[in-house]
Amino acid sequence: MTDATIASPLQRLRTVLDDAVLNVTGGERPRSAPSLERPKQAAHGDFATNAAMLLPKIVGAAPPMIAERLTVALQEHLGDALREVEVAGPGFLNLRLSDAWLDAALADVVAAGERFGAAGVAVPEAIHLEYVSNNPTGPVHIGGARGAAFGSGLANLLDFHGHRVHREYYVNDFGNQVALFGASLQARARGEEPPEEGYQGSYVADVAAEIPDAATRPVDEVAVAGIALMVARQKASLERFRTTFDRWFSERSLHQPRDPAEGSAEPRPSEVDEAFGVLAEQGRSFEQDGALWLRTTESGDDKDRVMRRADGRPTYFASDVAYHYDKRVRGFDRVIDVLGADHHGYIHRLKAAFVALGGDEDRIEILITQFVNLFEDGERAKMSKRAGEFVALDELVDDIGVDAARWYLLARSHDTTIDLDLAEAREQSQENPVYYVQYAHARIRSILQRAADGEVTGAREGDDEADASTAIVDGERELLLALLAWPDEVAEAADRRAPHRIATYALALARQYSAFYRDCPVLAAGVPDEVRARRLDLCRATAAVLAAALGILGVDAPERM
RNA sequence: GCGCCCGUAGCUCAGUGGAUAGAGCGUCCGCCUCCGGAGCGGAAGGUCGAAGGUUCGAAUCCUUCCGGGCGCGCCA
Numbered sequence: 355m356t357d358a359t360i361a362s363p364l365q366r367l368r369t370v371l372d373d374a375v376l377n378v379t380g381g382e383r384p385r386s387a388p389s390l391e392r393p394k395q396a397a398h399g400d401f402a403t404n405a406a407m408l409l410p411k412i413v414g415a416a417p418p419m420i421a422e423r424l425t426v427a428l429q430e431h432l433g434d435a436l437r438e439v440e441v442a443g444p445g446f447l448n449l450r451l452s453d454a455w456l457d458a459a460l461a462d463v464v465a466a467g468e469r470f471g472a473a474g475v476a477v478p479e480a481i482h483l484e485y486v487s488n489n490p491t492g493p494v495h496i497g498g499a500r501g502a503a504f505g506s507g508l509a510n511l512l513d514f515h516g517h518r519v520h521r522e523y524y525v526n527d528f529g530n531q532v533a534l535f536g537a538s539l540q541a542r543a544r545g546e547e548p549p550e551e552g553y554q555g556s557y558v559a560d561v562a563a564e565i566p567d568a569a570t571r572p573v574d575e576v577a578v579a580g581i582a583l584m585v586a587r588q589k590a591s592l593e594r595f596r597t598t599f600d601r602w603f604s605e606r607s608l609h610q611p612r613d614p615a616e617g618s619a620e621p622r623p624s625e626v627d628e629a630f631g632v633l634a635e636q637g638r639s640f641e642q643d644g645a646l647w648l649r650t651t652e653s654g655d656d657k658d659r660v661m662r663r664a665d666g667r668p669t670y671f672a673s674d675v676a677y678h679y680d681k682r683v684r685g686f687d688r689v690i691d692v693l694g695a696d697h698h699g700y701i702h703r704l705k706a707a708f709v710a711l712g713g714d715e716d717r718i719e720i721l722i723t724q725f726v727n728l729f730e731d732g733e734r735a736k737m738s739k740r741a742g743e744f745v746a747l748d749e750l751v752d753d754i755g756v757d758a759a760r761w762y763l764l765a766r767s768h769d770t771t772i773d774l775d776l777a778e779a780r781e782q783s784q785e786n787p788v789y790y791v792q793y794a795h796a797r798i799r800s801i802l803q804r805a806a807d808g809e810v811t812g813a814r815e816g817d818d819e820a821d822a823s824t825a826i827v828d829g830e831r832e833l834l835l836a837l838l839a840w841p842d843e844v845a846e847a848a849d850r851r852a853p854h855r856i857a858t859y860a861l862a863l864a865r866q867y868s869a870f871y872r873d874c875p876v877l878a879a880g881v882p883d884e885v886r887a888r889r890l891d892l893c894r895a896t897a898a899v900l901a902a903a904l905g906i907l908g909v910d911a912p913e914r915m
Numbered sequence: 916g917c918g919c920c921c922g923u924a925g926c927u928c929a930g931u932g933g934a935u936a937g938a939g940c941g942u943c944c945g946c947c948u949c950c951g952g953a954g955c956g957g958a959a960g961g962u963c964g965a966a967g968g969u970u971c972g973a974a975u976c977c978u979u980c981c982g983g984g985c986g987c988g989c990c991a
Contacts, residue, residue: 386932395935404933407971417971443934444971489991531991645989656918660989670991698919699986724920725984732926765939766928769920771984773927778940784953787939793953801950811950850931858929861938868955877950915953 362471362841363459364390367401374427375405378420384408391842392835396828399440399448400835406445417445453826460834460888463895468902470895471841473516475848480518482681483509485692486592487524490584491535491553494591494747497694500723500772502597502747503763503908505692507853508721510906515848520686523599527581528606528673535584536577543568543576561587591747595756596908608676609668626672629679629711630661638710648675653706653715674700675707682713689718690851692768698722721851723768729775754779757909761788764907765857787861788909791900794864796915798897801876805890811877824884829873833892836866840899853906860903867896 368390375388388405406421413420421441428439428449438450463470485505488498506521513519538548542562548554562568565579585602592598612622622628630646633639639648644664648671651658661672681689691704701720708718728735728745735745750759758779765787766772783789826834840859847855875881876889901911 389933393934394937398934402934407933410971446934491991526991529991643989647989656987663989665989667989669989671989673991695920695985697986701919722920722985727984762927770928771921775927775940778927785940786953789953790939793951797951797954804950809950854929858938861929865938871950872955875950914951 362474362838363455363462364401364838364842365474370428370431371403371405374424374431375409377427378423379409379412382412384412392839393446393448396832398442398446399438399450400831401449401451403447403449404445406441406447421445421447456826456831456834457888459838460891460895463834463837464891468898470837470898471844471902472514474841474845475516478516478518479687480520480685481512481688481690482520482522482684482686483512483690483692484522484524485509486597487526487693488588489526489531490581490588491531492555492584493557494588496726496728496745496747496750497696497723499595499747499750499759500726500763500768501692501694502592502595503760504721504723504768504853506597506908507760507764507856507906508690508692508851510908511844511848511853511856514902514906515844517848520601521599523602524605524677525581525585525602526605526673527585528604528609529670532577532581533574535580536573539565539568539580540571540573540576557587591751595747595751596760603677603680605673605677608673608680624676625680626668626676629676630672632679632712633675633710636710636712648703648707648710650703650706653702653709655702655706659703659706671703671707674704675711678704678708678713678718679711682708682711687717689713691718691720693720693722695722695724719851721768724771726763726772726774729773729777731777732775735776754783757788757792758783758786760908761786761857765854767852767854787857789915791860791864791904792910792912793915794867795897795900795904795911796913797871798867798893798900799913802890802893802897804877805893809877810879811875824882824888826888827874829870830888830892833866833870833896836863837892837895837899840902856903856906860900860907863896863900863903867900870896 371388371390375384376382384405386408388403388408390401390403393399393402406417406424409420410417413423418441424447425439425441428447429436432455435452435455436449437452438448440448442448466472483505485508486494486498486501488494488501494502509519509521534549534552538552538554538558539562541548541552542559543565548558561580561583562576564583565571565576568576568579589602608625611624614621623631630639633648638652639646639661641647645660646662647658648661649658659671660669661675662668678689689708693700701722704720705715705718709715728750753776754762762774762779763772779786840863843855843859847853847859870892874889876886876893881889904911
C-alpha cells in the first residue's frame with residue numbers, strides 16, 4: 355500500500371456524507387463543506403455534522419426537515435455500518451457507527467502503521483522553508499531557539515503531510531557587522547578589549563583562540579575564519595536541538611560574481627546585480643538622490659526602501675532582494691520565511707521584493723514567531739550574565755533538556771508570547787506534559803513487548819464476572835475515535851502552519867489512552883481472544899500515532915523510561 | 916502617532932461560526948493484592964479585556980475603546 359492509496363476511514367465517511375448532501379440538494383454544493391467531527395459530548399454520538407444547517411437556502415426548507423432527508427440518504431449509503439442517526443438541537447445530525455465499521459476502521463489504521471495520517475495533502479508542493487537565520491557573530495540565542503523549534507517542527511509537519519520541504523538557514527556573513535566581528539576577534543587575540551561597538555561576549559576570545567595567527571593576520575581573514583567557526587558552533591547547537599538544514603545559504607555569495615555559464619568565458623554578474631537588473635527592467639525600482647530604491651509601497655509598505663546607496667554600497671535590503679530572487683529562480687511552489695518578532699516590519703518589503711521579481715503574492719508567506727520570556731520561580735530569569743549575550747540555546751538545553759525545551763517552545767502557537775518558567779520545565783519534569791506523552795508511548799511499547807513474548811497476566815478482580823461479549827466498549831470506542839481524528843489533525847495543523855496543534859493532540863491522545871488502559875485490560879487472563887486482538891491493535895495504532903506526533907515535534911518517543 | 920502580535924480558570928496556554936468553553940501546573944479529597952503509580956478518579960476555580968454590530972447561532976467575524984509585547988534607519 356502506498357501513501358497515495360491510504361484513505362482514512364473518516365475521509366471515506368466524509369465522502370459518503372458529501373454524496374448524501376448532493377442527493378438532498380439535487381447536486382448543488384453548500385458554500386462551506388459540512389463538518390464531520392467528534393462532538394464534545396459522548397451523548398451526541400461518534401460523529402456529528404452541521405450539514406443540514408448549511409442547506410436551508412439551497413433546499414428551501416428548515417434544518418430539521420433537511421436533517422431528516424439527510425438521515426434517509428445516509429441510511430441508504432451506509433446500511434448496516436450506521437447504527438444510529440438522530441437529529442438534535444438546531445439541526446445537528448449525530449451519527450453512531452456499528453462495531454463492524456469501527457473494527458474495519460481500526461484494521462485500516464493498523465495496516466497504515468506509522469504512515470497513518472501521512473501524505474494526506476491534496477496538492478503536494480515544493481516548499482522553501484527558511485528559519486533561525488541568526489547572525490553568525492554569536493551563539494544561537496533564545497529567540498533563535500524558538501525559531502528553530504517552530505521552523506523544524508513546521509518542516510517536519512509539512513513533510514509528513516506530503517509536501518517536499520527544503521530547509522534553509524540564511525547566514526548573514528556580509529556587511530560591516532562581519533568586519534566588526536573580525537576586529538573584535540583580533541582584539542581578543544591580542545589580549546585587548548573589543549572595539550566600543552564590537553562583540554563583548556566571552557565566546558569571542560574562545561573563537562579567537564581557535565584561529566591561527568589571529569593577532570597578526572589581516573583582519574578580514576580573521577573575520578572569515580571567525581564566521582566559519584561560529585557557523586560550525588551554531589550548526590552543532592542546532593543539531594543537538596534536532597534542527598537541521600539542507601543548506602546554509604551564504605549572504606556573501608549573493609554579492610560575488612558567479613562562474614561563467616556553460617559555453618561562455620564571461621563570469622556572470624552577482625545575483626544582487628542580476629536582481630537589480632530584473633527590477634529595473636520591470637520598472638519596479640527607481641533612482642532618487644543618487645540611490646536605488648524599490649517601490650515597496652506597492653505591497654503595502656509605509657515607505658519605499660533603498661537597495662543601493664549613493665556611494666554604490668548595497669544596503670542589507672539588497673541582500674534580501676537578491677536572496678528572494680534566488681529562491682524564486684530555484685523554482686519552488688512556495689516560499690515560507692520564519693522570522694523573529696523584531697522583524698515583523700519586514701513583511702511588506704520582503705513580499706514586495708518577491709512580487710516585484712515576478713513571484714506570486716500567494717506563494718510567499720512570512721511567519722513571525724513572538725518573543726520568549728524566561729522565568730525562574732516566577733522571577734525573570736537571568737541565565738547568561740556574560741556581557742553581550744542573550745540567553746543561549748545551549749544553556750536552555752543544558753538546563754531542561756532537548757525534549758522539554760522543544761515541547762515548551764513548540765506546544766504554543768507561534769504568534770503568542772511564551773512565558774517559560776524554567777523551574778517548572780526542569781524541577782517538575784516528572785509531571786511535565788512532554789514526559790506524560792512519552793510515558794504513554796513507553797507503557798504501550800512495554801505491553802506490546804509482553805504480548806509478543808506471549809505473556810498473560812492474572813485475571814483482575816471483577817474480570818471473571820464480565821461476560822464474554824466481544825462488543826466494543828466505551829474505552830475502546832473513545833480511543834479509536836481519537837485515533838481516527840489524526841489525519842484531520844495533521845491536515846489542519848499543516849494548512850494553518852500550526853505545529854503546536856500536534857502537541858495538543860498528542861497530549862489528548864495520551865490521556866485517552868490512559869482511560870483505555872484503566873478500563874480495558876489487554877493481557878489479563880479471561881479476556882476473549884477476539885477482544886485481546888482488538889485491544890492489541892488499539893495499542894499498536896496508538897503507539898504508532900504517538901510516535902508520529904512526537905516525531906513531528908522532534909521529541910524522542912522512548913521504548914522505556 | 917502609525918503598524919504587527921497578544922488579552923480565555925490562581926499560573927502557563929489550547930480552542931479562527933455550532934450544542935453545557937478545555938488541558939497542564941497549582942490547591943483540596945480519594946486510589947498501589949491490578950498489563951509501567953513518570954499513573955488514575957473526583958472537587959473547587961471563568962461577565963472568554965470592555966462596549967456596540969453581523970448571524971438561526973460569536974471566545975471565534977466587523978467597528979471602537981482599554982491593557983501588554985514588539986517594531987517603525989540609505990544598521991545588519
